[in-house]
Amino acid sequence: MAAPRKEDVRGIVLDATAALLKTQTFADLSLAQIAAAAGISKGTLYYHYKTKGEIFFDLTDRYLSEQWDDFIRWTENKEKDTSIRRLVKYVVERNTASSELRLHLLNEAQTGDEALRRKLVERYEAFHRLISEKISERTDIPADFLTWLILLVSDGIIVQEALGNPSFDAERFISDGAALLESLRPEKRKI
Numbered sequence: 001m002a003a004p005r006k007e008d009v010r011g012i013v014l015d016a017t018a019a020l021l022k023t024q025t026f027a028d029l030s031l032a033q034i035a036a037a038a039g040i041s042k043g044t045l046y047y048h049y050k051t052k053g054e055i056f057f058d059l060t061d062r063y064l065s066e067q068w069d070d071f072i073r074w075t076e077n078k079e080k081d082t083s084i085r086r087l088v089k090y091v092v093e094r095n096t097a098s099s100e101l102r103l104h105l106l107n108e109a110q111t112g113d114e115a116l117r118r119k120l121v122e123r124y125e126a127f128h129r130l131i132s133e134k135i136s137e138r139t140d141i142p143a144d145f146l147t148w149l150i151l152l153v154s155d156g157i158i159v160q161e162a163l164g165n166p167s168f169d170a171e172r173f174i175s176d177g178a179a180l181l182e183s184l185r186p187e188k189r190k191i
Contacts, residue, residue: 026108030052057115057119060105091150
């Protein structure tokens with residue numbers, strides 16, 4: 001049986017790390033735990049990743065790249081309803097779907113990983129430009145403001161869910177928010 005290719009091992013490591021992050025903080029993880037969860041030796045892990053930071057950086061990159069690609073595919077699919085209401089709902093739901101990983105990402109970026117912080121800010125700016133462009137194609141509501149609102153609401157939902165706030169219903173909030181934005185469209189406004 002052939003040894004797994006380098007990309008395969010790296011993908012296995014990233015998958016194992018993402019699974020571990022559902023129950024532990026990144027700071028609490030050890031390279032030994034990651035290797036065991038990935039089913040590889042510590043030496044093999046070290047060959048591919050010298051530090052936990054490198055793993056987290058790649059995990060972050062993979063997560064954000066997947067979100068980017070999925071959003072482009074979704075907005076360009078002519079068979080889908082990509083109206084402004086659906087677009088807002090899609091972005092918020094996708095941003096909050098993997099909240100454990102995103103919460104770890106925000107925490108690591110905020111608590112001193114400068115390279116990760118810069119990468120996250122760059123990605124926020126890129127997502128902001130892309131989402132703004134897609135919003136501008138669908139409505140005359142100020143796209144710059146609406147995009148930041150969507151991104152900030154997404155992060156706020158993640159925090160409320162992490163806190164386990166029983167009075168906050170994320171699904172209802174997303175649905176009500178999308179309906180409110182739909183009502184702001186010029187043709188929907190009552191004069």
